[in-house]
Amino acid sequence: MAKILIGTYEATIYPEGDGFTGAISLGFGPDGKRQRLKRKAKTKTAVKDKSIKAVKDLEAGITASETYTVRDAVNDWLSKGLKGRSENTVTKLRILAETHVIPGLGKIKLQQLRADHVDEWLDQLAGELATTTLREIHSVLKRAIRQAQARDMVLRNVAELVTTPKGTDGRPSKALTRHQAEAVLKAAASSELHAYVVLSLTTGVRTEEARALRWDHVVAWIPSLKQWQAVTEAGFKHKKLAVYVWRAVREGGDTKTRKSRRTLELPRLAAEALRHHHTRQIAHKLRAGAAWQDHNLVFCTSVGTELDAANVRRAFRKITKDAKIGIAWTPRELRHSFVSIMSDQGVPIEIIADLVGHTGTSVTEAVYRHQLRPVITKGAQTMNTIFGDSRHG
Numbered sequence: 001m002a003k004i005l006i007g008t009y010e011a012t013i014y015p016e017g018d019g020f021t022g023a024i025s026l027g028f029g030p031d032g033k034r035q036r037l038k039r040k041a042k043t044k045t046a047v048k049d050k051s052i053k054a055v056k057d058l059e060a061g062i063t064a065s066e067t068y069t070v071r072d073a074v075n076d077w078l079s080k081g082l083k084g085r086s087e088n089t090v091t092k093l094r095i096l097a098e099t100h101v102i103p104g105l106g107k108i109k110l111q112q113l114r115a116d117h118v119d120e121w122l123d124q125l126a127g128e129l130a131t132t133t134l135r136e137i138h139s140v141l142k143r144a145i146r147q148a149q150a151r152d153m154v155l156r157n158v159a160e161l162v163t164t165p166k167g168t169d170g171r172p173s174k175a176l177t178r179h180q181a182e183a184v185l186k187a188a189a190s191s192e193l194h195a196y197v198v199l200s201l202t203t204g205v206r207t208e209e210a211r212a213l214r215w216d217h218v219v220a221w222i223p224s225l226k227q228w229q230a231v232t233e234a235g236f237k238h239k240k241l242a243v244y245v246w247r248a249v250r251e252g253g254d255t256k257t258r259k260s261r262r263t264l265e266l267p268r269l270a271a272e273a274l275r276h277h278h279t280r281q282i283a284h285k286l287r288a289g290a291a292w293q294d295h296n297l298v299f300c301t302s303v304g305t306e307l308d309a310a311n312v313r314r315a316f317r318k319i320t321k322d323a324k325i326g327i328a329w330t331p332r333e334l335r336h337s338f339v340s341i342m343s344d345q346g347v348p349i350e351i352i353a354d355l356v357g358h359t360g361t362s363v364t365e366a367v368y369r370h371q372l373r374p375v376i377t378k379g380a381q382t383m384n385t386i387f388g389d390s391r392h393g
Contacts, residue, residue, distance in 0.1 A: 004048065010024075011023060011024040011027045011051055012024065013044055013047050013048065013051075016040070018042070018045075019040060019041055019042040019043070019047075020040070020041060020042070020043065020044050020047045021038055021039070021040050021047065022038065022039045022041075022047040022048065022050065022051040023036045023038050024036060024038075024039075024042075024051055039051050039054055039066065039152050039158075050066070053111075054066070058289055059132040066109060066111065068107055068109065068110050068111070068153060069106060069108060069110060070101070070102075070105045070106050070107075070108050070109075070110055070113055070141075070144075071102050071106030071107065072110070072146070073110050073144045073145060073153065073154075074097050074101055074102055074106070074140070074141070074144040075102075076120040076144070076147065076148070076151075077140075077144035077147045077148075078090075078093065078094055078097060078144075080147070081143065081144070081147045083368075084148070088309075096133075096136055096140050097140050097144075100125060100129075100137045100140075100264060101137060101140050101141050101144075104121045104124070104125070105121055105141070108349070110148060110153060110154050111154055111155075112146070113145075113154075113159075114157055114158055115158045115159075115161045115162050116157075118138075118141065118158060118159050118161075118162045118178060119162050122134060122137075122138060122164060122165050123165055124319075125137065125167070126165040126166065126167045126168075127168070128167075128168065128267065129167045129168065130168055130169070131164075131166050131167040131168075131169075131374060132167075133167065134164050134165065134167040135164050138159065138162070138164045140342040141159045142157060142159040142160055145157045145158070145160075148161075154358065155259065161162065169367075170241050173330075173333055173336045174329075174333060174336065175333065175336040175339070175340035175341075176201075176325075176329075176333070176334075176337040176340070178341065178344070178386065180323070180325050181201060181341065183325060183388075184197065184201070184319060184320060184323045184325070185197065185198065185201070185269075185387070186245050186323070187319045187320070187322040187323035188319045188323075191315065191318070191319055192280075192313065192315070193315045193316060193319065193342060194273060194276075194277070195270075195273040195276065195277035195298075195299070196210055196299050196312070196331075197273050197316070197331075197334065198269055198270050198273040199213075199266075199270050199273065199274065199320065200331060200334035200335060200338075201334045201337055201338060202266075202267045202269055202270045202338070202380075202383040202387070203243065203264045203266065203267070203270060203338065203355070203383075204335050204338035204339060204342075204355055204356045204379075205243075205245055205264070206332070206335060206357075207312065207332050207334075207335075208309075208332045209245050209247070209307065210298075210299060211297075211299055211307050211309070211312070212247040212297075213243060213245075213247070213297070213298040213299065214247065214295075214296045214297060214298060215230065215231065215232050215278070215297075215298055216230040216232065216294050216296060217230075217243055217244035217245075217246060217247070218230065218231045218232075218241070218242075218243055218274060218298060219231065219234075219241065219242050219243070219244065220235070220236065220238035220240070220241050220242075221238060221239070221240040221241070221242070222234060222236040222238070228242065229280070230314045231274075236271065236274070236275040236278070240268055241264060241265070241266040241271040241274075242263050242264055242265045243263070243264050243266060243380070244263050244266065245261065245262050245263070245264060245357065252292070261319060262354070262355075262357050264355065264379060264380075265379065265380040266380060267379075267380045267383035267384050267387070268384055268388065269383065269388075270383075271385045274298070277298070281300075284302050285304070288302060288303050288304070291303050292304045293305050306313065312331055313331060315329055316329065316330070316331045317329065335356065338355075338356070339352055339356060339364070341382075341383075341386060342355065342382060345382050345385070345386065347379075347382055349364060349365065350359045351379075352364055355379045
């Protein structure tokens, strides 16, 4: 049994099994029992190296065992680091972790993880995943290790030292032409999603804003009172109706940014669609009876609960199929179509940015550059002009 000194700690190395064990004496605990830190390896040299590292980690405050893996760190983060996040967000992050992070790096001991490991792993994924997805996956790893750092499980976050590579090109968003938009509106007339489609196309609201819209945020202007009133009290028979875009299906129910909170006057087509939708929803409520859950949502399931984004996408694909423009469309492209139509009609980009809830024109130009026309020379008035002579539903 060889005795050595590692820093200020006395250690012994002795044969055990088919290798060697190093035991570092840490003194006595509060219970009077001797405390020792052990490391095992095939050779004495390897044991000594491990023991030196263990002492360095100890002095740096690192408490993780040498068996603590990236998988352990990610799972700890999923269970402890996502408090207050929405169920959808937690599900998404768990899928990314279990599909990509854990299979790729999970077996590596956290203290042995190197920047090269992360680089190689991301480079492998770059050939099959879009850049946005790569960033999200990389973020999962960085945040998991950051939590491990905060709990003294590892000294540094090597994932922070790596740049996310460029992935494959994701499918670019596209916009409906005016002819396609009219075909979609016609095909949607018999769908439960009709008012949703009309509102999204003619006001440019985000899909998460539409799904969170409440009836008390659909309002009519009462000239005699000089104020807005919810249509549930004032009714729909008024010249001017609007929506308060103040909520979204996001954590905390807030819109994407503060500027996203806006009040939009409704084009006649949208106002009429919402009136029909309100009547239809009342019938649903009567049929559902005691099963109805009243959340005051404009767009909801047959029992009043929040619409699932996947179901909305599925229903929208059926509409675009019936409109004979194919199924490679998503509800968020109604917003892109709104921007494109506004731009086609010569609406200034500053007004378009306000309508879609952007903090400035740079975001509008960056995100919707394919929908903006090279020469751009308000919302409801323009849509009334475009669709005013159409009869849908």
